[in-house]
Amino acid sequence: MPRATVSPIDPTLLEPVLRPRREASLLPREAFFDPDVLAWELERFFEHSWVCVGREEDAPDPGSLFTATVGSESLLIVRGEDAVLRCFFNVCQHRGTQLVTERTRASNGPLICPYHSWTYGLDGRLRSAEHMSDTPGFDGASCGLTPVPAETLGGWVFVNVSGTAGSLTSYLGDFPDRIARHRTGDLRRAGRREYDVLANWKGLSENFQECYHCPTIHPDLVRVTPYRSGRDDETHGPWVGGPMDLAPGCTTMSWTGVTDRPPITGLPAEDRTQVHYYTVLPNLWVSLHPDYVMTHTVSPQEPGRTHIVCEWLFPQETMAADGFDPSDAIDFWDTVNRQDWEACERVQRGIGSRGFRGGRYSGMEDTIHWLAALFARSYLEGRIVRADQVGIEIELGR
Numbered sequence: 001m002p003r004a005t006v007s008p009i010d011p012t013l014l015e016p017v018l019r020p021r022r023e024a025s026l027l028p029r030e031a032f033f034d035p036d037v038l039a040w041e042l043e044r045f046f047e048h049s050w051v052c053v054g055r056e057e058d059a060p061d062p063g064s065l066f067t068a069t070v071g072s073e074s075l076l077i078v079r080g081e082d083a084v085l086r087c088f089f090n091v092c093q094h095r096g097t098q099l100v101t102e103r104t105r106a107s108n109g110p111l112i113c114p115y116h117s118w119t120y121g122l123d124g125r126l127r128s129a130e131h132m133s134d135t136p137g138f139d140g141a142s143c144g145l146t147p148v149p150a151e152t153l154g155g156w157v158f159v160n161v162s163g164t165a166g167s168l169t170s171y172l173g174d175f176p177d178r179i180a181r182h183r184t185g186d187l188r189r190a191g192r193r194e195y196d197v198l199a200n201w202k203g204l205s206e207n208f209q210e211c212y213h214c215p216t217i218h219p220d221l222v223r224v225t226p227y228r229s230g231r232d233d234e235t236h237g238p239w240v241g242g243p244m245d246l247a248p249g250c251t252t253m254s255w256t257g258v259t260d261r262p263p264i265t266g267l268p269a270e271d272r273t274q275v276h277y278y279t280v281l282p283n284l285w286v287s288l289h290p291d292y293v294m295t296h297t298v299s300p301q302e303p304g305r306t307h308i309v310c311e312w313l314f315p316q317e318t319m320a321a322d323g324f325d326p327s328d329a330i331d332f333w334d335t336v337n338r339q340d341w342e343a344c345e346r347v348q349r350g351i352g353s354r355g356f357r358g359g360r361y362s363g364m365e366d367t368i369h370w371l372a373a374l375f376a377r378s379y380l381e382g383r384i385v386r387a388d389q390v391g392i393e394i395e396l397g398r
């Protein structure tokens with residue numbers, strides 16, 4: 001049952017979101033504008049969930065590391081001498097200095113605090129702390145970096161800041177089954193773009209899951225994928241989404257819709273004519289193409305501002321081939337991304353107007369109604385729930 005006291009939004013405003021799609025309302029404006037709602041989301045939806053912070057290849061060698069921010073916490077993801085990736089809070093146990101400020105660092109020995117040079121091993125243990133020997137009771141063995149649960153899946157690194165989300169696989173439910181055929185763990189990054197978008201992170205997530213807008217704002221995209229071809233997969237995890245068809249004769253998403261790149265090895269025939277789009281809460285969007293995988297990772301900065309990292313992953317053998325050039329895919333999606341961001345920024349500017357009286361969902365928007373209902377139920381429960389636990393009948397397909 002909903003626990004009304006935990007919701008950051010009045011439950012009576014969420015009830016209309018949780019009606020069947022034909023009767024449902026949009027998320028209330030507080031969800032898009034209220035700093036207290038965002039603070040609550042960062043704690044309950046991000047710090048208490050498994051959040052994607054990067055790829056394993058971001059820290060490839062012993063001693064290499066990258067930093068990430070989840071909710072209010074700065075984190076350090078380090079590959080140890082034993083090749084294991086570990087996550088720690090990015091803070092020295094002496095006087096609390098932030099240890100690393102760079103986004104990434106190549107292999108460079110132990111972690112040395114820039115303030116008084118306390119030195120930590122790659123496993124987080126305190127190795128040396130000068131001038132502490134006359135401090136009674138000082139126990140270096142208990143002054144290691146504070147660990148954060150970290151796990152990898154399909155090449156991605158996930159962390160759970162609160163340590164309360166159970167295992168990664170129990171959190172993700174059946175999502176690993178959706179990505180297995182595309183062998184995402186074997187793929188490597190060939191491109192990365194970062195965007196600062198003046199829109200709420202949930203509005204951006206909703207936009208990613210509907211193609212009602214495609215004929216209006218994505219003329220190149222609708223040539224390679226019929227905009228009404230999307231379906232929803234059955235889901236038993238914190239995710240929604242499903243496939244769209246490629247247009248006849250098309251083999252990928254690019255300006256031309258065709259490519260010389262081979263499909264991902266072992267991909268079943270039906271996946272060679274489809275692209276699968278998944279939103280995994282809270283912060284990962286995965287787009288599975290026949291020959292590459294695109295991801296967006298989403299980091300809310302303010303109620304109306306979101307940082308998005310978009311990456312393009314390809315099979316290593318494709319990248320090693322003579323003349324490998326991913327720019328058709330990257331430039332295509334970079335253009336589509338920017339079209340989407342502009343639309344979402346317009347929504348963000350308009351939805352707060354006192355002249356906006358509501359809004360209804362079309363038959364093309366049942367996935368985003370599902371997503372809005374998932375957010376609404378998650379507000380009421382105080383944590384992200386599975387999409388099949390929203391508590392309303394969802395119409396699969398469109």
Ligand code: FES
Nearest residue numbers: 092094095113116
């Ligand atoms: S704060 Fe890190 S060594 Fe002093």
Ligand SMILES: [Fe+2]
Nearest residue numbers: 207213218340
């Ligand atoms: Fe779009």
